Amino acid sequence: MAEKYGPIFRLKLGVNQVVIVSDPKIAKECFTTNDMAFANRPKSIASEILGYNYALFGLAPYGPYWRDIRKIATIELLSARRIEMFSDIREFEVKLAVKEIYNKSSKLNGVVKMETKEWFANLIMNIMVRILFGVRYTGPKGDLAMKKIPES
Template sequence: MLFSYPFFTNSMASIFTIFMFIFFLIWISRRVQRTASKSKVLPEASGAWPLMGHLHQLGGLKPAHIVLGNMSEKYGPIFTIWLGVQRTIVVSSWEIAKECFTTNDNAFANCPKGLAPEILGYNYAMIGFSPYGPYWCQVRKMATLEVLSNHRLETLKHIREAELNDSIKEIYKLLVKNNKVIYKLIMVDLLFV
């Protein structure tokens, strides 16, 4: 017998796995195209790959904000891109952004649920990961009043100034240690002493 029985079963299992993977890729890409054609209200940027979307364009040599700015010049102030298989709206006009965050804030406040936000956000307890609802409103109110209010920012101003002074002095010490002292840096250090 030319082929042994275990080799034959392993090769058939490998071929079956490859065919299932190709079938899965085709099924996902058709599903993405179908959902895109159903809700084609906003213009969609071209060049999306089936599973990656536009991530290959955002990870190139140019920074992401430059790439998105070029896309907004081409497609208008509001358009959609695919981040993986997730459809995402890109807004580059302050009027439309104001409309999104004032009139339609409930629709834009929800974040997509997933495993990473659940783990990183302590079961959606952090404000950046929590879905819109009563808990989110309470946490937002506490953050606005207790952390980001003008009075609290003014009260904690000395801490930010001390941290800035310490970091500039640390940079200066590292430059002196490496004999790369620049005259401008000495002047900046003297300003903060």
């Protein structure tokens, strides 16, 4: 397509318009000189509603608010110290999830038929809820039963 339309052209993918750049010099100019023009995400009604008027990190437009949220996320959530701090919670939840499979398999003579997608979703949900609220999500099939975990 670059041979036919040139080093920079526009495509419409569904309702979204996309700029395609195949020349390294133009790409460098896009990411250095004109980076502010390309940094914003397209605004949509779905992003506004789901993102609480663009307040969520992944849906917020580029600007001072987004930079502040990014700084908080990288320092408070994704720093090496924080990840190490929550390693015991992750280890505990993984051990508990594997123990759940073992208990089910021992009851059924070693044969367990399970939905791994749901198992991983529950594992991730338990880790997130424990880190955020200090309780464990224990509800089967999506009900929001919470159980306090004793400190160890």
